[in-house]
Amino acid sequence: MDFLSLAMDTAKSLGADYADIRIQRSSTEMIYLRNLSLKNTSLNEIYGYGIRVFKDGAWGFAHNSVFTADAMNKTVKKAYAIAKESGRIKYGDGLILAHERGYIDSYKTQFRIDPFDVPLSEKVELMMEVNKTMLNFAEIKLAVFMLECRKDEKLFASTLGSRLDIQTVYIEPTLTATAVAEGDSQSRTYSHGGQAKGWEWVQSLNLTDKAVQVAEEAILKVHADSLGAEERKTLLLDPNHMALTMHESVGHPTELDRVLGWEADFAGISFATPEKLGNYQYGSKIVNFIADNTLVGGIATAGYDDDGVPNQKWYIIKDGILNEYGNTRATAPLIGLKMSRGCNRATNYFDFPINRIPNLYLQPGKEKLSPQELIADTEDGVYIEGRGSFSIDQHRENFQFGGDMFWEIKNGKKVRPLKKILYKSNNPEFWNSVDAICDERYFQTFGVTNCGKGQPGQRGRMTHGGALARFRYIRVGGSK
Amino acid sequence: MITFKEMQKAAEYIRKNVAADDYNFSINGSEDLLTRFAQNGITQHISGNKLNVNLSVAFDNKNGQASGNNLDLDSLKYLIKTAQSMAKLNQSDPEFVQSEPAHKLPDVNNYAKNTADLPMEKIVDDILKCVKNAKGKGAKLSGISQKHVYDTFLTTKNGFEGFDRSTSFSHSMTMKKEGVETKVSRSVKDHVNFSMQKMIEQLNSQFDSLNNPLQIEKGKIPVILRPAAVLNWLFYLIWTFDRRTADEGHTPFTDQIGKQFFGEKFTFRSRLDDPDLEASKFLNGGIPAENIDWVVNGVLKNMSATRYYAKKNDLKALRPYNIIVDGGDTTEEEMMKMVGRGVIINNFWYIRPTDRKTGEWTGLTRDGVLYFEDGKIQKSVTNFRWNEILHDATKRILAMGPSIQQEYYAKVPTLLIDDFNFVDVTTF
Numbered sequence: 001m002d003f004l005s006l007a008m009d010t011a012k013s014l015g016a017d018y019a020d021i022r023i024q025r026s027s028t029e030m031i032y033l034r035n036l037s038l039k040n041t042s043l044n045e046i047y048g049y050g051i052r053v054f055k056d057g058a059w060g061f062a063h064n065s066v067f068t069a070d071a072m073n074k075t076v077k078k079a080y081a082i083a084k085e086s087g088r089i090k091y092g093d094g095l096i097l098a099h100e101r102g103y104i105d106s107y108k109t110q111f112r113i114d115p116f117d118v119p120l121s122e123k124v125e126l127m128m129e130v131n132k133t134m135l136n137f138a139e140i141k142l143a144v145f146m147l148e149c150r151k152d153e154k155l156f157a158s159t160l161g162s163r164l165d166i167q168t169v170y171i172e173p174t175l176t177a178t179a180v181a182e183g184d185s186q187s188r189t190y191s192h193g194g195q196a197k198g199w200e201w202v203q204s205l206n207l208t209d210k211a212v213q214v215a216e217e218a219i220l221k222v223h224a225d226s227l228g229a230e231e232r233k234t235l236l237l238d239p240n241h242m243a244l245t246m247h248e249s250v251g252h253p254t255e256l257d258r259v260l261g262w263e264a265d266f267a268g269i270s271f272a273t274p275e276k277l278g279n280y281q282y283g284s285k286i287v288n289f290i291a292d293n294t295l296v297g298g299i300a301t302a303g304y305d306d307d308g309v310p311n312q313k314w315y316i317i318k319d320g321i322l323n324e325y326g327n328t329r330a331t332a333p334l335i336g337l338k339m340s341r342g343c344n345r346a347t348n349y350f351d352f353p354i355n356r357i358p359n360l361y362l363q364p365g366k367e368k369l370s371p372q373e374l375i376a377d378t379e380d381g382v383y384i385e386g387r388g389s390f391s392i393d394q395h396r397e398n399f400q401f402g403g404d405m406f407w408e409i410k411n412g413k414k415v416r417p418l419k420k421i422l423y424k425s426n427n428p429e430f431w432n433s434v435d436a437i438c439d440e441r442y443f444q445t446f447g448v449t450n451c452g453k454g455q456p457g458q459r460g461r462m463t464h465g466g467a468l469a470r471f472r473y474i475r476v477g478g479s480k
Numbered sequence: 481m482i483t484f485k486e487m488q489k490a491a492e493y494i495r496k497n498v499a500a501d502d503y504n505f506s507i508n509g510s511e512d513l514l515t516r517f518a519q520n521g522i523t524q525h526i527s528g529n530k531l532n533v534n535l536s537v538a539f540d541n542k543n544g545q546a547s548g549n550n551l552d553l554d555s556l557k558y559l560i561k562t563a564q565s566m567a568k569l570n571q572s573d574p575e576f577v578q579s580e581p582a583h584k585l586p587d588v589n590n591y592a593k594n595t596a597d598l599p600m601e602k603i604v605d606d607i608l609k610c611v612k613n614a615k616g617k618g619a620k621l622s623g624i625s626q627k628h629v630y631d632t633f634l635t636t637k638n639g640f641e642g643f644d645r646s647t648s649f650s651h652s653m654t655m656k657k658e659g660v661e662t663k664v665s666r667s668v669k670d671h672v673n674f675s676m677q678k679m680i681e682q683l684n685s686q687f688d689s690l691n692n693p694l695q696i697e698k699g700k701i702p703v704i705l706r707p708a709a710v711l712n713w714l715f716y717l718i719w720t721f722d723r724r725t726a727d728e729g730h731t732p733f734t735d736q737i738g739k740q741f742f743g744e745k746f747t748f749r750s751r752l753d754d755p756d757l758e759a760s761k762f763l764n765g766g767i768p769a770e771n772i773d774w775v776v777n778g779v780l781k782n783m784s785a786t787r788y789y790a791k792k793n794d795l796k797a798l799r800p801y802n803i804i805v806d807g808g809d810t811t812e813e814e815m816m817k818m819v820g821r822g823v824i825i826n827n828f829w830y831i832r833p834t835d836r837k838t839g840e841w842t843g844l845t846r847d848g849v850l851y852f853e854d855g856k857i858q859k860s861v862t863n864f865r866w867n868e869i870l871h872d873a874t875k876r877i878l879a880m881g882p883s884i885q886q887e888y889y890a891k892v893p894t895l896l897i898d899d900f901n902f903v904d905v906t907t908f
Contacts, residue, residue, distance in 0.1 A: 037575040042536075042545035043562055050528075058521075063528035065549050075528075082525045085604050089611055091521025120544075121569040128571060141728055178730060185730040185837045262518040264622035265654040265663060268829075330523075352524050391830040391842045393863060398906040400842055400865060402834060420835055422842075424865070424904055455516055455624040456526075479834045479867065 003049070003072055004157035010076040011053055012159055016083070018054040018097060019076070020158035022306060024349035027116065029149040033127045035135065035142060041120065048349040053079040057094015058086035059330075063350040098332040098340040100309055102161030107303025109169040110296065111198025115149040118199045123147060126207065133211040134177040139219050142178035142187075143211075147171075148194070148449070162308040170194035170299045170461065172449055173202055177215040179222040186419055188218035189386060189404055193243065193447030194299045194461055217405055217417070224406075226420040227382075230477030234381030234409075235423060236374060236470050239362075241403050243446035243464035244387045246362060249427055250282075250289055251462070252453075253396035254316050255343070256327035257355035260334055267453050268394025271427060272322055274335050280322040283431030288363035289317040291326055293342060298359035298463035299447045300345070306353035309342035316360065320432070328355045347458040354454045361445065361465035365437035371468045374436055376412040382421060382476055383407040383414060389422065398426045402479075420479040425471075433474060438467035481511050481529055481631060482551060484643060490533070490551050491635045497557075500537035500564055502579050502637045504765055507551070508532045509631040511596075515603050518622040520611050527600070535559040541576035542567045575788045579636035580766030588769075590646030590758045592670030596629045598649060603627070606651075606676045613680050614655050617687065623653030623663075627671070632760075640766035646758055648888045649674055654847070655683055659692040659908065660860075662826060662848040665708065667888040669758050686826060690848045693860040693908070700899040702822030704815050707884055708847075710805065710892045712828045714748070716841060717870050718800050720833070721774070723783040723793075732839035732871060733783060742778040743875035747806040749773050750798075758889050760801040767797045774800060778874065807883030807893030815879050815896040817855040822896075823864075824850040824857070834867060842867045844906065865904035873897050 004021055011019030025047040032040035048065035053076065060083030064075040087094075127145040134143035149171050156164040172194040178187040190210045195201060237245065252258060253270040261269050272280065283289075293300050293311035304310055307329040315323040327337065328344035346353040375383065386404025393399070406418035425433075445465035453460055487507050494505045509531045516524035533555065534547040544566030546559045603625045614621035627649045635641045651674070652665030664683045668674045705713070726733035733741070750772050752759045760769050764787050773781045782796065790797035812824070829846035845863045852858060874897075881894035 038543060038570060038573045039575075040545065041543055041566055041570055042547065043566065044547040046532075046549040048549065059523070059525060061524070061526045063526070065531065078527055082527055082600070085600055086515075086522040086525045088604055089517060089520075089522045089608055091519060091523055095523075119569060120566050121571075124569075124571050142730065180729040183837075260519065261620060261622060261656070262523055264518060264620070264656055264661075265624060265652055269656075350526075350528055350530055352526055354524075389832050389834045389842060391832045391844065391865070393844050393906050393908075394829055394846060395908055397908070398844070398863075398865065398904065400834075400867075400904070422834060422867075426907060456512075456514060456626070479838075479840055 003067065004155060004163065006069060007051055007072050007076050008157050008159050010073050011080065014077065014080045016053045016055055016080060016159065018159055019052060020156065020308060021049055021051050022346065022349060023049045023155040025153045026348055027151045029116065031123060031127060031147045033131050033145040036128065036131055038124065046348060050346065050349045050351070051076050051079045053083045054097065055080065055083040056087045057090055057096065058083050060086055061352045095330050096333045098329040099338055100160060100307070100329060100340065102158065103304065103308065103310065104163045105303060106165040108167045109196045111169060113199035115169065115171050115199045116151060130175055130207050130211045133208050134215045137215045137219060139179045139181050139222065140177045140215050141180040144176045146174045156308055158308050160308065164304050164308065166302050166304065168196060168302050170196050170447065170449065171199065171202060172447065173207065175207065175211055175214055177218040179218040181222045184222050186218060186222040188214045188221060190214045194449040195447055196297050196299045196301060220417045221405065221419045224417040224419045226418060226478030227476065228478060230475050232473045233476040234378055234470060234472055235474050235476065236378060236381055236383040236409065236468060238385045238468055239444045239466040240386050240446050241384050242362060242466045242469060243448065244390055245401060246289065246360060246464050247357065247448055248390060248392045249396060249399060249430060250316065251357035251360050253427065254325045255355045255357060256325040256331040256335065259325060260331060266455050268396065271395045271397045276322050278321065281320055281432060282317050282322045282428055283320040284434045285320045286365060286437055287317055287320045287431050287434050288315065289360060290363055291316050291358040291360050293358045295359045295463060297445060299449065300356070300359045300462040305342040305344045306346050307340060307342065307344040309340045312341055314341060326355065326358045331355055345460060347460065351458050354458065356460045357451065357462045359463040362437065362469065364440040364443045364467045367439065369436060369438045371438055371442060374438055374468055374470060375409060375414065378409050378470065379411060381409040382418065383409055384421065396427065400424045421476065422479050423474050423476045425474050430471065433471045434469055435472055436470040442467040481629065482507065482509050482531060486551060487633045490556060493553065493556050494535065497560055498537060500539050500567060502538040504536045504579050504634065504636050506534045507631065507633040511629040512626065513600055513603065514624060514626040515607060516624045517607055517611065519620045520614060533559065535563045537563045537567050538576060539567050541572050542570045543573055543576065544570055577787045577791060579638045580640040582639040582641070583766065583768045585642055585761045585768050586752050586770070588752055588759050588761050590644055590669060592647045595627055595647035595649045595669065595671040598627050598671050609676060610653055610680060617657065619655045619657035621653055621655050623651065625651045634762065634766055636766055642762045642766060644761045651679060653683060655687050660687060660690045662686040662690060666886065669888045673756065686848055689850060689857065690860045693849070693862045695862045695905050696851055698864060698902045698905050700901055702819040702896065702898050703900040704812055704822060704824040705895045705897060706824065706826050707886045707892045707894060708827045709825045710895055711803070711886050711890050712831065713870060714803060714805065714892065716831045720836060721784050721800070723785045723795060724789045726783060731836055733780065736780050739780060740778050741780040742775050742871050743877050744778040745877040745880060746775055746778050746874040748775040749804045750800050750802050751804055754804065756885050757802045757891065763799055763801060764797045769801055772798055803890040803892065805883060805892045808880035810879035810881055810896070812881065812894060816852045818878055818896060819898065821853040823861065824852065838869060839871055840867060840869050862908055863906040864902040865906065866901055867903045868901045873900065
C-alpha cells in the first residue's frame with residue numbers, strides 16, 4: 001500500500017493547510033567494552049511514522065508504529081485534531097511557513113562497506129585488541145571502547161508533492177584509557193565523534209596505535225601538574241576541542257528558534273538577536289563560520305531536512321560579523337525571510353522536528369600556516385586537545401571549558417603536559433581573540449552525536465571542523 | 481497501550497522459542513501527550529504511544545541483545561534470531577551474571593487514573609490560564625505540559641516476572657520580560673495533587689521579586705538554595721554515585737563507605753512507602769526494590785552497584801529509584817537572618833564535572849538570583865558561575881527548610897549553605 005499518498009490524501013481531505021509524513025526506520029548497533037567485559041552488545045531497530053499537520057497557523061503531530069490504512073488514517077486525524085486544539089493558543093497571529101516546493105529525490109550516505117554488514121565478531125575482535133593494548137600499561141586501570149553504528153532510512157512525503165527517499169549512516173568509535181596513580185584518576189580519549197562514512201574508515205584509523213597513544217597520554221596526564229590561579233594566557237585549541245566550543249558558543253546561539261525564545265524554558269535563548277545581523281562583531285576578521293549541510297561525511301548531511309527543504313551552504317559568521325542563522329520553514333518568516341535554510345530535523349519517527357545546528361565549521365586560515373609554525377610562534381600558552389568539561393549559560397554568552405589533554409607552551413615549544421585546566425571566556429571576547437588559524441591542509445572534521453535539545457529531549461547530530469587556532473588573552477587556570 | 485495480557489503472550493512465545501541458555505525479556509511502553517508553548521503560543525503538540533521490546537540472551541557467558549518497537553510474531557522471531565546470532569558471534573563476558581529468579585516484589589502503587597485520563601483539552605485550558613497571566617504582566621511565557629503512562633514488564637529464563645504501570649504529569653514554565661526571567665516546574669504521579677493556580681502564584685511571586693539585575697562581586701558567599709536548585713545539584717551528584725568506580729579509584733567516594741563523608745545535616749534515602757513518590761518495584765534486571773539509606777547524618781552508607789559487582793562483593797544491587805533528602809524547619813526569612821549577607825538561588829544550570837576524582841563540579845545559576853543583607857532581600861543580581869566540590873558543600877549546610885515534593889520522584893528541602901564558591905559573574 002502507498003501509505004505516503006494515503007496519509008497526504010487524508011490530511012488534504014480534512015482541510016490541512018500543509019501536512020507531511022516521515023516513515024522512518026532507525027537501526028542502532030551499540031557495543032560497549034569495559035576492561036574486556038562486554039557490557040552491551042545490542043542492535044536496536046525502531047520503525048514507525050510521524051505525521052505533522054499544519055492548520056490555521058498551528059501544528060499538530062501524532063505518531064504510530066502500526067502500518068495499516070486504518071491506523072494511518074486515525075493518526076492523521078489525531079494530528080489534525082491536535083493542530084486544531086493548538087490553534088486555541090496561537091503563536092502570535094499564527095505561524096506562517098516559508099515558501100517551498102515539492103521534490104522527488106533520493107539521498108544516500110556514500111560508503112564502501114556498510115557497517116551493518118560487518119560481522120559482530122570482527123568488530124568485537126578489534127575492540128578486544130584495542131582494550132588489551134591499553135590494559136598492558138600497568139597504570140591504566142580502566143579501558144573503555146564504545147562503538148555506535150546508526151542507520152536511518154526515511155521516506156518523506158508532503159502535501160507540496162515531495163517524495164524523498166533518504167538513507168544516512170554514521171559510525172562513532174570512542175576509546176578511553178584511565179590511569180590511576182598518586183591518588184588521582186585521569187583519562188584520555190580518542191574520538192572523531194560520529195562520521196558519515198563506511199567501515200573502511202574505521203579500518204583506516206589504526207586504532208591499536210591510537211590505543212597506545214591514548215594510554216601513554218593518560219599516564220602522562222595523571223602524573224602531570226596543574227596550573228595555579230587563573231591568569232590571562234594564550235590558548236592554542238585543536239579542531240577536536242574547537243568542535244565543542246563552536247557547537248556551544250556559535251552553533252546554538254545562531255539557531256533561530258532559540259533567538260526567537262522558543263527554547264526559553266529549558267535549553268535557553270540567545271544573545272545573538274536579529275538586530276545584530278550584519279553588524280555584530282562576533283569574531284575577529286579572520287573568523288568565518290560556514291554552515292554546510294552539503295558537507296560530504298557530515299552527519300547532518302541528508303539531502304533534505306525534515307521540512308523537505310534541500311541541504312544548503314551559507315555563512316553564519318562572515319569576516320567576523322554575524323551574517324545569518326540556521327532556520328526552518330516555521331522560524332524563517334518570523335524575521336522576514338522568504339525561504340528556509342533547511343535546519344529542521346527530528347531524531348526518531350516519534351520526534352517532532354526542531355531547529356538544529358547545521359554542519360558548522362571554522363574556515364581555515366587563508367595564509368599558509370602549520371601547527372608547528374603556530375606553536376613556534378607562541379611564547380607562553382596552553383595547547384588544548386580534545387573535549388572535556390563544558391558549561392555555558394542559557395543565553396550562550398558566558399562559558400567555561402576544560403579539555404582532554406593539555407600542554408604548556410614556552411618559547412615556541414611544548415614543554416610539559418598539564419592536567420585539570422579550565423578556561424573562562426564569553427561572547428564576543430572569545431572569537432574576537434583569534435589571531436591565527438592554520439591553513440586548509442590541517443582542516444579536520446569532528447562529529448557531535450549527542451546534542452541534547454528540545455522538550456521532550458532529542459539527541460541531535462552534526463559535524464564541526466576547523467584547523468588549530470590561537471586565542472589571545474583568555475582567563476586560564478587550574479581547577480581546585 | 482499494549483495490555484498486560486499481550487505482554488504475557490509475547491513472554492510465552494519467547495519462553496517457548498529462545499534456544500539460548502539464559503535470557504531477559506523486557507517490554508517498556510508509554511502513552512504520551514506533550515504540549516509545548518513558547519512566547520505565549522503553542523509551538524509543538526505531540527500525541528502517541530511508544531514501545532521498546534528488548535531481548536537479551538546468553539549462550540554460556542556470551543551475550544547478545546536485540547530490541548525493537550513491535551510485539552507481533554514476526555518482530556519477536558526477528559528479535560530471537562538477531563539476539564541469538566549476536567551472542568553466538570560474541571566473545572565470552574567474564575562478568576556475565578545469570579538472570580534473576582522469581583522474587584516477591586513490594587506492593588507499590590505508581591498509577592493514578594486521574595493522570596491517565598487527563599484530556600488534552602484540560603491541559604490546553606490550563607496552559608491558556610498561564611498564558612493569560614503572563615500577558616497580564618506584559619511578559620512572554622514558554623514551557624511544556626506533559627502526561628505519561630508508562631508500562632514496565634520483565635521476565636527471565638530463571639523465573640522472574642515483574643510488571644508495573646505508572647503515571648506522571650509535569651508542567652514547567654518560564655516567564656520573561658526584558659531582564660527578568662524565571663521558571664517554576666513540578667511533576668506529580670497523581671494529577672489530583674497538582675494545582676496550576678499554585679504554580680501560577682509561585683511563578684508570579686518569583687517574577688515580582690526580580691527586577692533588572694545588578695552585578696555583585698564573585699567570591700565565597702552564603703547561599704539559600706531553593707528546592708529546584710538542590711534537586712538539580714543532587715541529580716548530578718548521583719550520576720557518580722557508583723560503588724565500583726569508587727572502589728577502582730576514579731571518584732572521591734573511594735574508601736569512604738561508613739565514613740563521615742558528607743556534612744552531618746545531610747541525609748539522603750530512597751523509599752518505597754512514600755505515597756507521593758514513584759518507586760520502582762524492581763531494579764537492575766529484576767532485583768526487588770527496598771527502602772534504602774544512602775547517606776545518614778553525613779555518613780556514606782550505600783552506593784549504586786550493578787548485579788555483577790554486587791554479587792562479587794556481597795552488596796545490594798540497587799540504585800536511587802527516588803530521592804528523599806531530609807529537611808528541617810527553618811524558613812527563608814530565618815535563614816537570611818542567620819548570615820550577614822548572601823544570595824537566594826532559584827535554580828542551577830549546565831552542571832558538569834571539572835574533576836571527577838575530587839568531585840569538583842561547575843555550573844551556573846538560573847531563573848533569578850536575589851541578594852540579601854541584614855535579613856532582607858535587597859535586589860536582583862546577575863547570575864554566577866560556581867566551581868564547587870559538592871559533597872564538601874554539604875559540610876557547610878547551616879540550616880534546612882521542610883523537605884517538599886519537587887518532582888514525582890523527589891522530595892528535597894531549601895538549604896542554607898555557607899561560602900558557596902562563585903568563581904565568575906555573568907553578563908546578565
